Amino acid sequence: MPPAKKSRKLSRKDLNQLKEYGELDPFSNLGEENDLDDLISKAISRSGYGRLTGTPSLSKGKSKGHSHRGLAISKPLKASRPDAYSKLLNSLPAAPAIKAKRGVATSDDEAEESDSDARMDEDEDAPAADVGVEYEIDEVEHGAEDSESDGESEDDSDEADTSDIKDYMEKHVADDDSSLMHRRLAAVSQKEYTQVAVDEPLLGQAVLYSVEGQGVRPPNPDSINPRLAKPLQKLNGGKDLSALQQRLLGWFDQYLDVVYADRSFAKEDEITTAYALHAMNHVLKSKDLERRNKAKLSKAHAEGTDAGELRDQGFTRPRVLIVLPFRNSAYKVVEKLFKLASGGQDMNAPRFIKEYGPAGYEESVISKRKPDDFRKTFAGNIDDGFRIGVQLYRKTARVYTELYHSDIIVASPLGLRMVTGSEGDERRDFDFLSSIEMVIVDQCDALLMQNWEHVSHVFSHLNLTPKKDHGCDFSRIRQWYLEGTAQHRRQTILISDYMTPEIQAVFNNNCRSIEGKVRIKPVYPGAVTDVVAQVPQIFKRLSVKRLQSAADDRFAHFTDHVFPELQKSAAGDKHTLVFVSSYFDFVRIRNYCRDKSCSFAAISEYSTTSEAMGARKSLYAGELGFILYSERAHFYHRYPIKGIHNLVFYSLPEHPLFYTELLNLMLTSNDETASPELLSCTALYTQYDQLKVERIVGSQLASQLLTGERSQFTFA
Numbered sequence: 001m002p003p004a005k006k007s008r009k010l011s012r013k014d015l016n017q018l019k020e021y022g023e024l025d026p027f028s029n030l031g032e033e034n035d036l037d038d039l040i041s042k043a044i045s046r047s048g049y050g051r052l053t054g055t056p057s058l059s060k061g062k063s064k065g066h067s068h069r070g071l072a073i074s075k076p077l078k079a080s081r082p083d084a085y086s087k088l089l090n091s092l093p094a095a096p097a098i099k100a101k102r103g104v105a106t107s108d109d110e111a112e113e114s115d116s117d118a119r120m121d122e123d124e125d126a127p128a129a130d131v132g133v134e135y136e137i138d139e140v141e142h143g144a145e146d147s148e149s150d151g152e153s154e155d156d157s158d159e160a161d162t163s164d165i166k167d168y169m170e171k172h173v174a175d176d177d178s179s180l181m182h183r184r185l186a187a188v189s190q191k192e193y194t195q196v197a198v199d200e201p202l203l204g205q206a207v208l209y210s211v212e213g214q215g216v217r218p219p220n221p222d223s224i225n226p227r228l229a230k231p232l233q234k235l236n237g238g239k240d241l242s243a244l245q246q247r248l249l250g251w252f253d254q255y256l257d258v259v260y261a262d263r264s265f266a267k268e269d270e271i272t273t274a275y276a277l278h279a280m281n282h283v284l285k286s287k288d289l290e291r292r293n294k295a296k297l298s299k300a301h302a303e304g305t306d307a308g309e310l311r312d313q314g315f316t317r318p319r320v321l322i323v324l325p326f327r328n329s330a331y332k333v334v335e336k337l338f339k340l341a342s343g344g345q346d347m348n349a350p351r352f353i354k355e356y357g358p359a360g361y362e363e364s365v366i367s368k369r370k371p372d373d374f375r376k377t378f379a380g381n382i383d384d385g386f387r388i389g390v391q392l393y394r395k396t397a398r399v400y401t402e403l404y405h406s407d408i409i410v411a412s413p414l415g416l417r418m419v420t421g422s423e424g425d426e427r428r429d430f431d432f433l434s435s436i437e438m439v440i441v442d443q444c445d446a447l448l449m450q451n452w453e454h455v456s457h458v459f460s461h462l463n464l465t466p467k468k469d470h471g472c473d474f475s476r477i478r479q480w481y482l483e484g485t486a487q488h489r490r491q492t493i494l495i496s497d498y499m500t501p502e503i504q505a506v507f508n509n510n511c512r513s514i515e516g517k518v519r520i521k522p523v524y525p526g527a528v529t530d531v532v533a534q535v536p537q538i539f540k541r542l543s544v545k546r547l548q549s550a551a552d553d554r555f556a557h558f559t560d561h562v563f564p565e566l567q568k569s570a571a572g573d574k575h576t577l578v579f580v581s582s583y584f585d586f587v588r589i590r591n592y593c594r595d596k597s598c599s600f601a602a603i604s605e606y607s608t609t610s611e612a613m614g615a616r617k618s619l620y621a622g623e624l625g626f627i628l629y630s631e632r633a634h635f636y637h638r639y640p641i642k643g644i645h646n647l648v649f650y651s652l653p654e655h656p657l658f659y660t661e662l663l664n665l666m667l668t669s670n671d672e673t674a675s676p677e678l679l680s681c682t683a684l685y686t687q688y689d690q691l692k693v694e695r696i697v698g699s700q701l702a703s704q705l706l707t708g709e710r711s712q713f714t715f716a
């Protein structure tokens with residue numbers, strides 16, 4: 001153990017006794033699961049009754065500003081301790097700040113810059129990244145503290161009054177031990193919400209999940225940090241916030257969890273500006289609060305007074321996590337963050353522009369025959385394995401900072417998974433996610449076409465108690481971090497083109513803000529209204545007993561009814577395309593058809609260009625019975641498949657635009673010899689495909705198809 005710096009003489013016997021009971025060396029009794037558990041549990045035991053667990057205090061009569069607080073860990077407290085030890089413990093000051101080198105998790109290749117970043121960062125607010133660990137015992141006078149706290153009840157010292165805080169952000173993150181807060185925590189933990197329909201003519205259908213009857217609050221009186229006013233106006237082209245941005249920020253600024261399922265490329269610039277502004281606003285307000293508290297502590301130290309508890313930090317520095325699918329999306333968002341942080345100046349980061357910018361990936365290289373949304377999605381760098389740290393330094397932003405020295409992390413799910421790893425990985429690290437106060441997931445529809453399991457993995461590792469201290473100052477850590485309720489203070493924002501069961505699952509299980517949550521989706525007119533081809537569209541509802549058996553029941557219907565028809569048509573009209581939304585279903589059908597020795601071809605996202613082209617030519621020439629076509633293949637390639645006479649949707653596509661495109665291919669790219677009477681379309685669905693059916697047939701007709709007496713409907 002490093003030697004203690006003593007401004008007050010303590011005997012060797014006293015120091016050994018402190019070390020023996022684990023108070024001088026917080027790492028003397030480390031648990032195998034978490035290095036900080038014992039340290040934090042000792043801190044909470046000394047601060048009085050734990051807010052959530054009712055842990056009894058070991059030392060009474062501490063001042064209101066005492067800094068020994070922490071997470072209530074369910075471990076047995078040490079029993080009897082010598083009187084001499086108790087007296088010695090009472091003579092000690094607040095828990096010393098532990099300075100240690102930060103973790104090893106880094107953004108893309110920033111190792112050569114991390115050392116200089118850390119040194120420059122010391123001038124700001126981050127703790128110093130010293131290699132050694134030092135513990136300091138200072139001399140303080142406790143007589144005044146004891147006499148002041150003797151007449152004060154324990155509950156009053158823990159109770160935090162937040163009624164005078166006007167800014168919603170400061171009120172949201174403030175320590176609050178009121179009975180209302182306990183009721184809110186209990187409600188969100190048990191998923192007890194009151195659903196309220198909110199009139200949103202601009203955004204669509206909004207359903208508010210209210211906690212303890214809070215409802216919709218008036219606009220935030222202290223909404224935007226003054227530093228962002230001019231940069232925002234310049235970023236918006238000299239204009240004020242648009243109506244869409246105002247409505248979105250109105251929901252964001254209440255610190256509700258938000259799901260917005262009406263994203264489009266026409267709205268992309270407005271939406272990204274709105275959440276970039278919200279993220280930057282949150283970080284700047286947090287840093288301003290830290291500076292004010294730091295000034296109070298300095299003033300109190302100079303005057304020899306007690307500034308009280310000033311808690312404004314987390315275990316680690318990163319506060320905002322923005323999850324995006326591709327580097328081209330990250331480039332747009334980071335560029336907006338930079339302009340907001342540096343007064344609207346253009347970014348001057350050659351390395352970032354080279355690795356994330358559009359140079360060499362111009363949209364013109366994409367075929368003009370591709371749909372407009374495809375050209376915009378895949379224009380630029382579409383690498384999906386990246387992570388980059390953004391640090392606010394003075395009046396600008398810096399990129400490629402080490403993750404533990406960053407204020408905002410912009411990353412893809414795969415890029416984060418490369419660091420967080422899997423169970424058993426020796427070098428896995430996810431402590432940098434322990435203090436995330438805001439997570440924004442944009443383009444969820446594109447992330448669903450990658451690997452949604454990585455997104456779920458990220459959410460499962462947010463706001464966990466870190467394995468190491470990473471130089472945190474326990475006297476400044478907010479109480480709800482120490483108590484393990486940070487997930488209820490985290491704001492989650494999910495933005496997608498449409499709603500899916502996966503997004504709904506995150507909304508149900510991972511969106512647990514104490515402020516409540518809101519789900520916004522549009523009223524769908526129906527993709528069938530955009531179909532130009534005169535093709536009879538038959539929708540067949542399958543009888544499914546329960547959700548768990550839906551996949552098996554669908555496959556059984558396919559093998560018993562659809563597949564025999566395919567074999568019959570193979571003898572005559574060999575121009576059939578079978579569209580499969582799920583890749584697992586795609587593999588299952590492909591293997592079944594191979595076992596039956598069918599004449600078919602399979603096109604997935606893993607098929608080579610030559611394989612896909614050969615299958616398309618064979619279908620057009622009538623040399624194949626049918627083609628299996630996955631939704632991911634259509635998302636990544638948009639193959640113009642010609643010669644389709646019969647279209648079978650084994651499962652409806654997630655994106656309604658795909659339904660329209662495939663049907664219109666039967667007319668615009670079909671061979672001239674096929675008459676309209678030979679064209680047909682059959683779509684299979686179950687009562688659990690509510691979201692897909694609503695997007696394709698429209699919000700008004702969806703309920704009829706899902707719950708009507710008939711099981712077959714035809715659109716012509």
